Amino acid sequence: MTKRNAFYAQSGGVTAVINASACGVIETARAHRGQIGKVFAGRNGILGALREELIDTSKESAKTIAALKHTPSGAFGSCRYKLKNPAQDMSEYERLIEVFKAHNIGYFFYNGGGDSADTCLKVSQLAETMGYPIQAIHIPKTVDNDLPFTDCSPGFGSVAKYVAVSTREASLDVASMCETSTKVFILEVMGRHAGWIAAAGGLAAEQAGDPPHIILFPEIAFDRDKFLKKVERTVKKNGYCVIVASEGAQYKDGTFIADAGATDAFGHKQLGGVAPTLATMIKDALGYKYHWALADYLQRSARHIASATDVEQAYAVGKAAVEYAIAGKSGVMVTIERKPGKRYRWSLGEAPLEHIANVEKKMPRNFISRDGFAITEAAQQYLKPLIAGEDYPPYKNGVPQYVRLKNQLVANKLKTRFSL
């Protein structure tokens, strides 16, 4: 059998370091030319496979591929697209296998979160069933840090660092102006079901009493009266109050504090508007002047302030995926394992995909203070190493130099076209 090619795709919301994983995959595959042919990247993620739009990464220079390590977002394009359930409709998975066959693809590297772990699993299973086995390895990625079995998810450390840094900086601003101006500042951050990103705001505090004074987690039911009392007490004591609010913060009955109403392709509610809702609530009840910020995409694309630990891990999981495939593994996700001991050390492991799909790892209760408004020492210990180290991109004319790929497509081999 001839040397088989690899397919790599980015899935779901992109991060500051997902391209570092791509870099790990491509550089490692290139280092194993004896075992792996070309790496084809899906244009816009899995859609690239369905549409037979395969980017030939061999057209990119070593220098360009290396620059992916410091370039945020998805260099080949990503997508939010949930494949049809093969139990009901096999057509999409059949199409994938057809494209893989046509391009002699024997390795499937899928870089994403929980939804894509499920896709990766099905590709590995169905390929087998259909007589065209493919080694499918899942490369973890999610700013939400909610993947199970891995100590953390690449992408999270950098968004966490962004939130910690921004919270510290904005808090100084509010502190210096509060005598005559803004008393309450709210930073709304991502995190639909898990409060990991909001928790990272807590790393802004150095000493007891430091901002942020309140963190709102999706894991803790929002209690309006308790919240307003805490805001009032904080302003009376410190002159101001800084709040980091998770977009997924919700009441006891599961109603989100603010709900934009729209839903994404996976059927998840699209959120936004917690900060203004809280601001108005505070203004109405307590009369305080407020400001709020919504970091939105800025937080997950902020490669300029990426965590060096995160960059290193993102690269490492990409590299390991190729090594696992060469070692004959399939149907697993690369995991990051924290070694015991005071000093932070980590190694790579693996977890079977069967157990990963659609499981969300939430903040453990002992990571959240008893009153529900802060992180504990245990959370600090968990989070701190993940934002450690700076890994600045190169700059030119005052702005970071992010790489542009040629993204040249491989010639089509199939006559049939796929349309959504």
Place this chain on the structure above:
Amino acid sequence: MTKRNAFYAQSGGVTAVINASACGVIETARAHRGQIGKVFAGRNGILGALREELIDTSKESAKTIAALKHTPSGAFGSCRYKLKNPAQDMSEYERLIEVFKAHNIGYFFYNGGGDSADTCLKVSQLAETMGYPIQAIHIPKTVDNDLPFTDCSPGFGSVAKYVAVSTREASLDVASMCETSTKVFILEVMGRHAGWIAAAGGLAAEQAGDPPHIILFPEIAFDRDKFLKKVERTVKKNGYCVIVASEGAQYKDGTFIADAGATDAFGHKQLGGVAPTLATMIKDALGYKYHWALADYLQRSARHIASATDVEQAYAVGKAAVEYAIAGKSGVMVTIERKPGKRYRWSLGEAPLEHIANVEKKMPRNFISRDGFAITEAAQQYLKPLIAGEDYPPYKNGVPQYVRLKNQLVANKLKTRFSL
């Protein structure tokens, strides 16, 4: 006459580099102990003088003062407080002079924007009239970059860099997801009357056609139809559209696109909400999925991504203020002058305060493209040097180490208390 002390105060909205100016003032005063006594800083700006709450900066070590150069926001506290017009009510200015007399203050260094230039002028004039002459020097500071007579204002370069970097990063995010997700991204930035900050978003573009595709300036009347057509054309051509919108963007009749309705202490309208208003407008007319970010205080406190040029200039204007005072000057603002030539070079100058107060320098028309949605080559040439260079703060545990001052108050000498 004994050696006279200096008073330094921070006024209005703080910036990522206003403490670098404070550092310049204090270090330079310390280097001229023969001429200047202690530097007292107003606690919460000019309120500190009115309330006789003077921070004794001599209690801080050289190392602490040096660290102000990399610490954002106002280390002594700032305020939004407009002194009563002395033509109607002399009491506040009389109180200032009384406090200055009591503490043998002969130098008044006021670090702020247009409103504080006016205060600085009046202090210099009234002190003279009242027989207690004070040398009053204004140190420019405003993220809005709207002060006249100076080529740029310290504070602007760093917010400009933040906006350029963030726009570039978020644009990559949108570009990689637009096939199946967000088509329109809007970043709302500061700038009530002048579009300088929004203009800086234009520095994210490297080649023609690069994002941002649309910039909305307060200087250009907003035309809904023209805007929507441009959004639609852009999405059809590129698959997505990135917009940087100034909070002060307005219709021809002066109505702000979004108007929160509240007003600040100076009677200025407090804005916010341009981005969601535009997003809804686009959704309703064109149906595109959108995301938007509101950087708010994050943009002006982002010392982690400060412009090295800005930091250097902020320090230099503080230093020059002390040198000007020692040279016997008063009633002037330190200015930054751009030297002719292709390579960016600058020097310091001065401008009489009479001409500065309440004049706002807007974007010249030739800095904005004919269609009103972009910056021109002339604007690029003006803006680029101001964001040049990185000046990273030191980090510990993944977050920047910003200094905390003791902020020890000088013992009161006056029996009377001042209340607002």
